Amino acid sequence: MATPKGFARAIIVITTVTAAVMELIDTSIVNVALSDMSGSLGVNIEDISWVITSYAIANVIIIPLTGFLAEYFGRKNYYIVSMIIFTAASYMCGQSSSLVEIIIWRFIQGVGGGALLSTSQAILFDAFEPKDRPIASGLFGMGIVLGPTLGPTLGGYIIDHASWPLIFMINIPIGIIATFLSFTFISKKEGEGKKKKDIKIDYTGILLLMVGIGCLQYVLERGEAEDWFSSNVIQITSVLAFIGMAGFIWYELKIKNPAVNLRVLGNRNLAFTTIFTFVVGVGLFTSVFVFPVLAQRTLGFTAYETGLTLLAPTLITVLMMPIIGKLMSKGVSPIPFVVVGFLLFAGYSWMSAGVSPDVGKWDFFVPLALRAVGISMVQLPLINQAVAGLQPKDYASGIALNNMIRQLGGAFGIALANNYIAHQYAQHRIDLVTKVTGESQMFLERSNTITQGIIARSGDVAGASTKALATINNIVDRQAYYLSYLDTFRLITIFFILVIPLVGFLRVKKKSKQEVAAAMKAAADSH
Known part of the structure; x- marks a missing residue:
């Protein structure tokens, strides 16, 4: 396969890095929109966090399988289809009107996105001669770091000036243009014509990986929200994660052509x-x-x-x-x-x-x-x-x-x-509450100051003391969280x-x- 030059290489660089950054932005852009999304869809913040969990589970399952899937379907075909899946799922996420709907589409978006990240890098490297591939590595490395950082910035701007569906809809024009450019300028990898019948599919290994890694990711993502092992769901998924991972390791070490070669860990x-x-x-x-x-x-x-x-x-x-x-x-x-x-x-x-x-x-x-x-x-x-x-x-x-x-x-x-x-x-x-007591002179002075301030602003003499205590409680809460983040x-x-x-x-x-x-x-x- 001839290495592209000039304009063609520039287009490939722009397309692949943009596609990878787009996928990485979507791993973090949702984080700043959870409150708006929960209010719009009528669910609590714990439930809406599933839009993050479902995307992460899909990503972590796809990553180790990308090489096999690119070989089986052909890298260019797999890349373009993944981009179409990611773009279409982005549109459906923006159009979702229920929690279940957006969780499903975020999972599908994660399937397409995981492939985008992996295959973009491979295509970018093929656009350079071997001696120049460190340059390609540097270009892609910039995207890997900038993508997750751009997410909160872009998401915050959108939430401040528009509404949460736009964080998904902005992917659509980028995805359409990237798909067209990929179809036009990206060449098929040498050997992509290999017949599918010559490739043995490790169905058992793939299934065990999906169960093991998927359940493990779920436990790690949702454990705190579900109160860990006091939750039946966490108990069941933990068992499934152990069985899936143990079975995956045993089976992949046993067969000749595994989906993931674990022997290299030796x-x-x-x-x-x-x-x-x-x-x-x-x-x-x-x-x-x-x-x-x-x-x-x-x-x-x-x-x-x-x-x-x-x-x-x-x-x-x-x-x-x-x-x-x-x-x-x-x-x-x-x-x-x-x-x-x-x-x-x-x-x-x-x-x-x-x-x-x-x-x-x-x-x-x-x-x-x-x-x-x-x-x-x-x-x-x-x-x-x-x-x-x-x-x-x-x-x-x-x-x-x-x-x-x-x-x-x-x-x-x-x-x-x-x-x-x-x-x-x-x-x-x-620790903080023990210092905030009715016998503390500092507490009495602070409480009295806040009470007088409330009375001066609202004229509510009867409820001022209660509101002052609520204000002090919020201050204690904020300080406790502040100290825990530093820890x-x-x-x-x-x-x-x-x-x-x-x-x-x-x-x-x-x-x-x-x-x-x-x-x-x-x-x-x-x-």
């Missing part, structure tokens, strides 16, 4: 890299989850202001990714990048844990800039380490597993953060610090430029 380098990748998933997803909630619930930021606060320092990644890609292509050891990246991420978490309640929007720039640089320094090096020591034929399998582990790390991180925040909030509230940032710091000594178990295998290019290509094919 490589020490890959096994330890998955630990780092899991922690990166915990840090990336948890920080994106905790910071917006802290900013909006306790610091008083609007959704749009929160998005802008995240976006500005993240733009540093636009400069960093191509530089890291270039250095990696020249054979620079990835291990120092990983260590420094983890230390920077730990520094971001520790600095965030020390913010004061009256902090301004731009006071977060430095810690969020550390986070951006840290992300840049661990993404590509971990891809490199995932395949160090593997045979080229096993690259795709190794990186597919690595990417799946990152998604699960993110789900685990959010579940951990939710549970930890709830626990710490309860503890901090008890969560400290917990993230501990995760990153504890894992750094495991770097000693990694080994660096000097790769030729051709091997580096092959590894990056495998990352694209199996992301």
